[in-house]
Amino acid sequence: MTDKAQIAGTPSTLVRGIGLDTRKEAVFRMAFRMNRKANYRFLEADDRQAPDVAIADLDSPDGLAEADKFRKENPEIPLLATTVVPNNFPQFVTLTKPIRMETLFPALEQLLQPSPTTRESPVQQPSEPVGQVLNSAAATPEKISTSVQQPAPVLEREKPSFDPNQIDYFDPEQGLLALVQRAIRDQISVGIVDRRNGRLLWRIIPEQEKVDASVSMEEAQAIFREGEENLILRDGASFTDNDSVHSLTLTEYLWQIHAIAADGRLSKKIPLNRPVKLRRWPNLTRLYPLPEALRLAAFLARSPASPALTIRMLQVHSQALFNFLAAADALQLLEYSPVSGMTSEPAIPSSTLAEAQRPSPAKRGFLGRLLSKIAGL
Amino acid sequence: MREDNKIVFTGPVGAGKTSAISAISDVPIISTDARASDMTINRKGHTTVAMDYGILHLGDKSKVHLYGTPGQERFDFMWDILTTGGLGLILMLDNTRPNPQKDMHFFLHAFKDYIADVPVVLGISKTDLNSRPDTADYAKMLAEVGQDLHMLNPVPPIFEVDGRNKEDVKNLVMALLFSIDPGLGMLP
Numbered sequence: 139m140t141d142k143a144q145i146a147g148t149p150s151t152l153v154r155g156i157g158l159d160t161r162k163e164a165v166f167r168m169a170f171r172m173n174r175k176a177n178y179r180f181l182e183a184d185d186r187q188a189p190d191v192a193i194a195d196l197d198s199p200d201g202l203a204e205a206d207k208f209r210k211e212n213p214e215i216p217l218l219a220t221t222v223v224p225n226n227f228p229q230f231v232t233l234t235k236p237i238r239m240e241t242l243f244p245a246l247e248q249l250l251q252p253s254p255t256t257r258e259s260p261v262q263q264p265s266e267p268v269g270q271v272l273n274s275a276a277a278t279p280e281k282i283s284t285s286v287q288q289p290a291p292v293l294e295r296e297k298p299s300f301d302p303n304q305i306d307y308f309d310p311e312q313g314l315l316a317l318v319q320r321a322i323r324d325q326i327s328v329g330i331v332d333r334r335n336g337r338l339l340w341r342i343i344p345e346q347e348k349v350d351a352s353v354s355m356e357e358a359q360a361i362f363r364e365g366e367e368n369l370i371l372r373d374g375a376s377f378t379d380n381d382s383v384h385s386l387t388l389t390e391y392l393w394q395i396h397a398i399a400a401d402g403r404l405s406k407k408i409p410l411n412r413p414v415k416l417r418r419w420p421n422l423t424r425l426y427p428l429p430e431a432l433r434l435a436a437f438l439a440r441s442p443a444s445p446a447l448t449i450r451m452l453q454v455h456s457q458a459l460f461n462f463l464a465a466a467d468a469l470q471l472l473e474y475s476p477v478s479g480m481t482s483e484p485a486i487p488s489s490t491l492a493e494a495q496r497p498s499p500a501k502r503g504f505l506g507r508l509l510s511k512i513a514g515l
Numbered sequence: 516m517r518e519d520n521k522i523v524f525t526g527p528v529g530a531g532k533t534s535a536i537s538a539i540s541d542v543p544i545i546s547t548d549a550r551a552s553d554m555t556i557n558r559k560g561h562t563t564v565a566m567d568y569g570i571l572h573l574g575d576k577s578k579v580h581l582y583g584t585p586g587q588e589r590f591d592f593m594w595d596i597l598t599t600g601g602l603g604l605i606l607m608l609d610n611t612r613p614n615p616q617k618d619m620h621f622f623l624h625a626f627k628d629y630i631a632d633v634p635v636v637l638g639i640s641k642t643d644l645n646s647r648p649d650t651a652d653y654a655k656m657l658a659e660v661g662q663d664l665h666m667l668n669p670v671p672p673i674f675e676v677d678g679r680n681k682e683d684v685k686n687l688v689m690a691l692l693f694s695i696d697p698g699l700g701m702l703p
Contacts, residue, residue, distance in 0.1 A: 418673065419670070419671070421650040421673070423674040423682075423687075432689050432693050433697050436672075436697040437697035504573075507575070509699050510700075512685050515681060
């Protein structure tokens with residue numbers, strides 16, 4: 139761990155990306171933001187701080203060369219290599235794509251544990267790659283393939299823990315989000331300003347169906363965590379055009395800002411134990427990538443399911459689900475009975491139906507391999 | 516060849532089917548492009564007159580066949596050959612064409628038997644040239660167009676895509692796979 143950077147007083151673990159394209163970097167950043175406990179921070183390309191750990195994409199055009207170079211120049215810094223073909227890279231500690239939060243974080247934690255002896259051991263034989271285990275109907279314990287002489291340490295798969303009594307909630311109908319929604323509804327141009335320094339963060343121009351953003355998703359997340367009360371609305375007409383901004387559509391903005399504001403918490407509007415259905419899929423190729431969004435959209439479009447059941451059936455982290463639900467709800471893509479006025483939990487037979495429609499184990503294995511292949515392209 | 520290991524890309528001329536297959540195929544696609552004539556000449560200099568074919572190798576001797584249908588309606592007799600079995604249908608629609616709803620209607624009905632058994636995913640191309648209709652509009656169109664269809668996934672993914680963009684095409688295919696089984700990749 140390092141004390142070079144801190145978020146909310148806790149030392150951050152700095153992560154350097156190697157050979158990652160911007161989209162993959164964005165997904166890692168989001169995953170790190172969601173895992174508050176670990177407090178990882180993804181370094182920007184121009185940030186020259188020494189990382190605590192590096193993540194490489196060996197399947198990208200320059201990924202292997204860059205990973206080799208990094209390791210040569212920084213032999214003391216652990217490196218986690220991601221790939222769809224781990225057997226091709228016995229010299230690296232690998233994590234098989236598709237990367238999931240429940241495999242990524244145990245792998246990083248294991249890498250960060252001081253074990254110089256094992257890390258410097260010569261290669262003997264590649265260990266069983268995670269992806270094969272993940273995609274095998276028979277296998278259960280999950281391993282990270284490592285370049286160690288001793289048997290590879292087994293990473294117990296961290297099934298997302300979910301305690302309904304430990305859920306944090308947020309209210310999208312209060313505070314800044316409510317004001318933003320109202321401004322958009324009433325076609326009023328507004329600016330959102332950080333009151334501490336007067337910096338304009340977003341300029342919302344409903345009549346042009348766009349938002350000029352001066353901050354990245356990651357900056358916005360940090361600002362929200364420091365306290366929504368630091369943000370105030372100003373009349374949009376008082377601001378002039380600024381070239382140093384990027385434009386978002388209103389849809390893109392609402393998706394982002396609600397996922398940021400949710401920050402792993404469940405919207406107070408959405409009932410934990412009542413069915414939620416996705417009316418239509420979000421346009422996921424043009425929205426900020428949220429972890430598990432494809433899987434969650436497929437599941438909730440197929441049949442209504444309560445958030446609690448969704449977590450259990452899909453084994454997704456509750457934070458990923460809650461962020462997705464907040465963002466989708468902001469785009470009015472969800473159907474559910476509001477929390478207020480509801481009393482008891484109804485039966486949810488539809489998901490049982492979904493379970494019954496699952497492909498055979500053999501076909502699931504095949505489809506899982508295809509998914510890994512596509513994700514790693 | 517296992518006939519069920521097949522993904523079919525369809526849609527009108529110029530929607531980006533050939534590009535999409537090229538973006539993810541492990542091998543250079545076998546394409547039967549030729550100089551376009553008659554009905555397609557105004558939209559595209561070259562077009563697929565028979566079909567495109569690409570492959571995804573999965574590393575264990577199994578593979579997935581990627582087929583692109585010709586965009587011209589007069590070749591629809593070939594589509595039955597392509598759609599015997601399969602994993603799903605990717606329908607690519609060109610947002611600059613005069614009547615995308617008519618295109619959607621035509622292709623979904625042309626494949627109506629197929630999409631009763633396998634999921635469909637819609638990719639809307641050229642939205643940079645013509646932003647309307649948007650994906651929400653397509654969802655509304657689908658409600659009308661699909662009234663008499665028995666789609667396996669009546670709420671399909673509808674994404675803006677550029678067939679030349681690998682990430683877009685990957686998202687289409689992954690959405691198709693999750694539409695078959697949202698639990699893919701989970702531990703048993």
